Amino acid sequence: MSIPLSWYLILAATLFCIGLYGVLSRKNAIAILLGVELMLNAVNVNLVAFWRYLNPAEMAGQAFAVIVFAVAAAEVAVGLALIISVYRRQKTVVADEIDLMKW
Amino acid sequence: MSAEQILFILVGVVILGSALMVVTTRKLIHAALWLVVTLFGVAVLFTLLRANFLAVIQVVVYIGAIAILFIFAVMLTRREQMEKGRQTRPNWWIPALLGALILTGLVVLILNLPGAERTALALPEGLDPVRALGSALVSPKAYVLPFEVASVLMLAALVGAVYVATVDKK
Amino acid sequence: MTFWNNPINFIADWLTGLLTGWHLPAALATILVYLIGIIVLVLFAMVLDIGLVWVERKVVARFQDRLGPNRIGPFGLIQPVADIIKMVIKEDITPDGADKVIYNIAPVLAATSVILLWAILPLASTIYGVDLNVGLLYIVAAGALGTLAIIMAGWSSNNKYALLGAFRMVANMISYEVPMVIILLVPTILANTMSIRGITEAQSGMWFGILSPLAFIIFLISAIAELGRAPFDLSEAESEIVAGFHIEYTGMKFGWFYAGELLHAFTFGGFMAILFFGGYGGFFGLEKLPGFTWLNFPLVQMLVFMAKAMFGYWVIMWIKYSMPRIRIDHMLAFNWKFLVPLALVVLVNTAVLNKVLAGLPNWGYVLGMFGSNILIGFVTIEILRAFGRRQRKLEENPTLQAQTQEQVS
Numbered sequence: 001m002s003i004p005l006s007w008y009l010i011l012a013a014t015l016f017c018i019g020l021y022g023v024l025s026r027k028n029a030i031a032i033l034l035g036v037e038l039m040l041n042a043v044n045v046n047l048v049a050f051w052r053y054l055n056p057a058e059m060a061g062q063a064f065a066v067i068v069f070a071v072a073a074a075e076v077a078v079g080l081a082l083i084i085s086v087y088r089r090q091k092t093v094v095a096d097e098i099d100l101m102k103w
Numbered sequence: 104m105s106a107e108q109i110l111f112i113l114v115g116v117v118i119l120g121s122a123l124m125v126v127t128t129r130k131l132i133h134a135a136l137w138l139v140v141t142l143f144g145v146a147v148l149f150t151l152l153r154a155n156f157l158a159v160i161q162v163v164v165y166i167g168a169i170a171i172l173f174i175f176a177v178m179l180t181r182r183e184q185m186e187k188g189r190q191t192r193p194n195w196w197i198p199a200l201l202g203a204l205i206l207t208g209l210v211v212l213i214l215n216l217p218g219a220e221r222t223a224l225a226l227p228e229g230l231d232p233v234r235a236l237g238s239a240l241v242s243p244k245a246y247v248l249p250f251e252v253a254s255v256l257m258l259a260a261l262v263g264a265v266y267v268a269t270v271d272k273k
Numbered sequence: 274m275t276f277w278n279n280p281i282n283f284i285a286d287w288l289t290g291l292l293t294g295w296h297l298p299a300a301l302a303t304i305l306v307y308l309i310g311i312i313v314l315v316l317f318a319m320v321l322d323i324g325l326v327w328v329e330r331k332v333v334a335r336f337q338d339r340l341g342p343n344r345i346g347p348f349g350l351i352q353p354v355a356d357i358i359k360m361v362i363k364e365d366i367t368p369d370g371a372d373k374v375i376y377n378i379a380p381v382l383a384a385t386s387v388i389l390l391w392a393i394l395p396l397a398s399t400i401y402g403v404d405l406n407v408g409l410l411y412i413v414a415a416g417a418l419g420t421l422a423i424i425m426a427g428w429s430s431n432n433k434y435a436l437l438g439a440f441r442m443v444a445n446m447i448s449y450e451v452p453m454v455i456i457l458l459v460p461t462i463l464a465n466t467m468s469i470r471g472i473t474e475a476q477s478g479m480w481f482g483i484l485s486p487l488a489f490i491i492f493l494i495s496a497i498a499e500l501g502r503a504p505f506d507l508s509e510a511e512s513e514i515v516a517g518f519h520i521e522y523t524g525m526k527f528g529w530f531y532a533g534e535l536l537h538a539f540t541f542g543g544f545m546a547i548l549f550f551g552g553y554g555g556f557f558g559l560e561k562l563p564g565f566t567w568l569n570f571p572l573v574q575m576l577v578f579m580a581k582a583m584f585g586y587w588v589i590m591w592i593k594y595s596m597p598r599i600r601i602d603h604m605l606a607f608n609w610k611f612l613v614p615l616a617l618v619v620l621v622n623t624a625v626l627n628k629v630l631a632g633l634p635n636w637g638y639v640l641g642m643f644g645s646n647i648l649i650g651f652v653t654i655e656i657l658r659a660f661g662r663r664q665r666k667l668e669e670n671p672t673l674q675a676q677t678q679e680q681v682s
Contacts, residue, residue, distance in 0.1 A: 006213050013209040031131060034125055041145050052153060063250075069164055
């Protein structure tokens with residue numbers, strides 16, 4: 001007996017929801033980025049599972065996953081650079097305290 | 104229960120357990136290290152799905168670069184008093200409820216998907232996934248355009264990150 | 274399939290037969306046999322590591338014109354056992370305020386990331402762990418895990434020197450991964466596959482080290498930087514930051530770091546042998562002649578591979594004990610301003626010439642590749658000399674320096 005597709009999809013959905021919880025409930029900006037990384041990984045698992053189970057000869061799933069890798073790396077780099085830059089001026093990375101632009 | 108199913112359940116428990124630790128642990132360094140465990144579990148999952156290239160790239164890019172970047176950022180923005188006190192916002196039960204609702208909805212959707220119970224067929228004969236992925240990423244009939252756009256995106260991110268993070272030398 | 278032709282599979286089949294004869298279910302028997310195989314491979318790597326301690330101490334002694342350990346056992350061969358006993362009986366200190374879990378996992382992860390590499394290292398054409406079709410990238414991935422171990426060690430020690438050493442070491446390692454990955458594409462292009470066994474089989478006609486000597490040199494430099502050995506050993510600069518990221522580690526935990534580093538050096542020697550010098554084969558077609566078919570036996574191939582890996586390890590040690598340390602900013606400038614552009618040029622050159630020269634007979638192909646590498650090397654040295662001349666003129670002539678400053682600003 002092999003693994004049905006639904007198992008992979010449910011695993012990816014759970015990982016996505018855990019990441020969502022992390023993004024919405026943490027105070028530290030870096031912890032929020034960690035949640036975003038979990039969500040991106042869940043998306044990747046989903047894409048590759050569909051590639052394998054639907055049509056392995058068609059490379060769309062894997063190519064899409066590679067692009068998601070690239071985008072995630074770029075986003076983490078810029079995001080962390082921004083957080084470090086904000087920390088240098090405001091001396092805090094708690095998301096609620098970075099509120100200079102609020103009215 | 105075949106060996107593959109047992110392996111999948113083990114890997115799934117590791118992934119979800121460490122993901123829960125990422126979003127609930129108090130010290131941020133520990134959260135970053137639990138993220139490394141999650142990413143490694145996802146790499147093992149890719150290997151189960153016969154996407155070897157993606158599994159290795161996952162370890163190299165995510166664990167070797169992104170996780171290390173996270174650890175550096177945590178070390179550079181650390182203040183002792185930030186780690187006492189609560190790490191989650193006061194109304195944390197709203198995101199938890201939201202997450203649970205979305206998860207339930209997704210699971211119901213997945214279980215009702217036609218063909219969700221299918222199992223994987225063997226890979227076609229003569230298919231070399233690495234070679235096929237390589238041709239797909241540079242072939243004009245396939246995905247060369249997203250590939251090139253992604254590289255321009257990374258160049259922009261590189262320049263932007265260096266500019267934003269540079270200290271002004273007066 | 275006899276024992277002499279295919280030892281691993283022969284023993285695996287015999288064991289599986291034995292276990293199912295004892296009425297074990299077939300799946301469990303297979304898993305048990307795999308586990309035994311893994312344990313044997315790890316034991317082999319670790320026993321080799323013990324031998325490497327002796328080799329290292331003898332070789333460093335001879336380079337430094339002294340004898341090395343020669344009291345315990347004949348030629349000092351039992352010395353590593355004495356070292357291990359010494360390390361095991363030392364007091365196991367965990368510093369105050371250190372993060373206990375991370376502190377204790379770091380040395381284990383550092384050694385594990387090296388042993389992981391032995392899974393894809395082929396000792397002979399039929400003695401190998403697994404033949405991954407992305408073997409080359411697996412090397413880089415295992416290196417990434419080693420980087421993580423170093424950061425964990427530096428951070429959890431609760432010590433500024435350890436943290437500094439860890440930062441410098443990690444900056445070093447992730448910078449030098451870039452030319453290494455670029456150069457690892459050169460054997461991929463020449464062999465048309467990323468699997469390690471495929472690359473070794475493709476060298477049975479001509480070594481890749483002859484087809485592309487510049488690639489070998491750049492790989493050697495990046496490998497030494499990845500290992501963190503001199504001249505790139507900023508993290509362990511005993512005279513500067515007192516042993517860097519493993520300051521706070523005592524006894525066997527330090528032993529794990531040390532043994533891991535030696536095994537890592539030997540493993541990279543093995544990879545240099547495989548990627549550029551033919552690995553367990555590479556006899557230039559000699560093994561096909563009658564009378565030389567014994568060259569195809571796995572045990573002979575294993576001896577050949579071990580000899581080549583030892584030679585690679587010796588070259589790494591030679592460089593370590595002959596060169597002074599390089600400063601961190603010089604190291605990084607050397608990487609980004611010199612090695613990466615050179616690696617890219619070598620890669621493009623190999624890719625283009627591989628297609629252009631494909632029609633020529635074998636000697637034309639070899640001559641073309643080798644000649645193009647010599648040409649690139651010559652041009653690089655000329656550029657460096659011109660650059661050096663200009664720097665020297667600027668430094669001897671202060672007014673010229675002021676003029677140049679004005680032009681720049």
